[in-house]
Amino acid sequence: MTMTVHEAIRKRILAVRMVIFDVDGVLTDGGITIHDDGSESKTFDVKDGHGMKLLQRAGLEIAILSGRSCACVEHRAKGLGIEHVYQGFHRKLDAYEAIKASTGLEDDQMAYVGDDLIDIPVMRRVGFAVCVRDAVEHVKSFAHYVTQRDGGKGAAREICELILKVQGLWHGVTDRYFQDDPS
Template identity: 55%
Template sequence: MKKRSIEKVRLLLLDVDGVLTDGRIIYDNNGIESKAFHVRDGHGLKLLQRAGIKVGIITGRSSEIVSHRAAELGIDIVYQGAKTKLEPYEQILADLKLSDQQVAYVGDDLVDLPILRRVGCSFTVADAVADIKPYVDYITTLPGGHGAVREVCDMLLRQSGLWDSVTDRYFD
């Protein structure tokens, strides 16, 4: 596994199911869907944003729950129902005038491979599909939906030298 530099990252893109959640989709008797998000992942994403790193979502499914969570976190780059993820990825690059090298992506399944292979820094979660692990730069120690995204956020902040500037107020 070749670990690429993350100092240039200006945008973190995320899959949802299996990354921001544990991958389970729960329906109640009325067909109402629910998902569980980890609060520490959300705080990590807010820290990134505070440091000037944008955050976005590209997911294959469509869910109002994702829209609500993204709005709560101030994430305005949200593509849902993306059966092939490269098209929205390329649109995001064009809109933000970024290169592949300025993007990090976290995915957990085969559908994420085209982006994982292009970005400047690629991540997967500990419980990802085994077939994608050889293609990523970093594998989190935690599974999706259980703090894995926070691991990624902390690593991006520390290795880019931004950690102290966004966390100093907590340690004073």
């Protein structure tokens, strides 16, 4: 029996225990503001962050992996309770191997969300490779799933919700929002 693409993606998602997010172009729209003092700032989507918190509430782990280094990424990760933060890795496979070693997870248990050429080596290794809609074209052929939303504009939230729904965890982590007395 031949599996449909949907079934194949579903099987990949069911195995996911950790989602690794790139930063620039995935958790942000790719814009970098450089201030006069040389410091940088980025804009993150609050709904993406809430999606990441929902994943954590469901027991999945989150990691951030960026080729660049920026203090605001550390602050954002800390605010979301993300312990696995790897910045300044121009060879992202090195950081990916460190994440695997520290968590004990296997390739098929990992998802990665990227947007540019630097992300391809990790995308080729993980069990569920994702790219955002506005990723560079060359990256899309390495993705098992391409988001309907752009990076920094809800793409991370889309992935979080997809994983939670496929794994049957969505209602367990969101029911309190739909009750008459959410306390």
